[in-house]
Amino acid sequence: MSNPSDELKTAVIIEDDAEIRHVLAEVLESSGFSTVSVGNGIDGVRAVLTYKPVLTTIDVNMPGIDGIEAAKRIRAQSDTFIIMLTGLNDEADVIAGLGAGADDYLLKPFRPRELRARVEALLRRSRAGDSAAAPVVAPSQDRVGPSFPGGRPSTTSIPISPIADEVETPASSSSAALVIPVPAASAPALVDGQDDAAGDWLVHRDLRLHPENRIVLVGGAELDLTRTEFDLLATLLESKRRVRSKADLTLVLRGESYVTSYFVGDADKRAVEAHMTNLRRKLGESAANPRYIETVRGVGYRLTSDAV
Structure with missing residues (x-):
């Protein structure tokens, strides 16, 4: 028997090219989504706020507000998974999109199989942390939107308003940082009354992370991080x-079984760099003077030494 929550997945498609919108809708509907398609960024932001989708795809180059600005506005108000779509020669757009809060990117022209694989990887991450899962909203009597109680999901269009291959290098055990589980009794104060009884805290200096409750604290203050x-x-x-190499982190984010023989290219590594830049900014540190995460040039990233 299928899980009811699996039958209520909604995806918003923000794309000004009608043909690409159609292809995206076909692929996502074949993966069990009900889709909402719009042709510009303004309506895309409205659609996300209205339908509260699990997934949103955004084209970078659109009339009006572009995909980067649309992603920023969406991320400020929603935890939907965001996949940016951009041209093969627009790597800078990939970096800008990830900096705006996107979770992944897809280069045009894309293969339907690759889109499905990336979506499945994002959903695996959602299931791995229930407290961070994107909201799934059941259709209501007075809400006009996508639903498919009897079978194949429907596509809904809303009107447009005018308006490393790198090698992991283990460090010497003598310089290992202190990363220890903290029992619940001695863990930091709970945030928003969440129960931390299940699972342990990971600790490095004054940085604490609870894997199951998906809470991050720095000096007792909670950080707002993307998935x-x-x-x-x-x-x-x-x-x-x-x-951890950039190639390794790319595969970690997408799941070990992302594809059978997946090549990690330069754009993938640049994407990890963009996410790390955002993470460091939120941690209040710089790559030149790191307190928590240091760059191992030519290889990847690791925790700093615990020594002050």
Whole structure:
């Protein structure tokens, strides 16, 4: 028997090219989504706020507000998974999109199989942390929107308003940072009354992360991280002083079974760099003078030494 929540997934498609909108809708509907398609960024932001989708795809180059600005506005008000779509020669757009809060990107022209694989990887991450899962909203009597009680999901269009291959290098055990589980009784004060009884805290200096409740505290203050930023930080905390390459982190974010023979290209590594830049900014540190995460040039990232 299928899980009812699996039958209520909604995706918003923000794309000004009608043909690409149609292809995206076909692929996502075949993956069990009900889709809402719009042709510009303003209506895209409105659609996300109205339908509260699990997933949103955004084209970078659109009339009116572009995809970067649309992603910023959406991320400020929604935790929907965001996949940016951009041309093959627009790597700078990939970096800007990830900096705006996108979770992943897709280069045009794309293969339907690749889109499905990326979506599945994002949903695996959602299931891995229930407290961070994107909201799934059941259709209501007085809400006009996508629903498919009897079978195949429907596509709904709303009117447009005028308006490394890199090698991991383990560090010497003598310089290992202190990353230890903290029992619930001695953990930091709870945030928003959440129960921390299940699972342990990962600790490095005054940085604390609770994997199950998906809480990050720095000096007792809670940080607001995106799913991707949280997953990157959790991976580094769990790895202690072991270096994690950009290629390795790319596969961690997308799941080990993302594709059978997946090539991690330069754009993928640039994407990890963009996420790390955002994470460091929120942690209040710089790459030149890191307190929590240091760059191992030519390899990847690891925790700083615990020594002051």
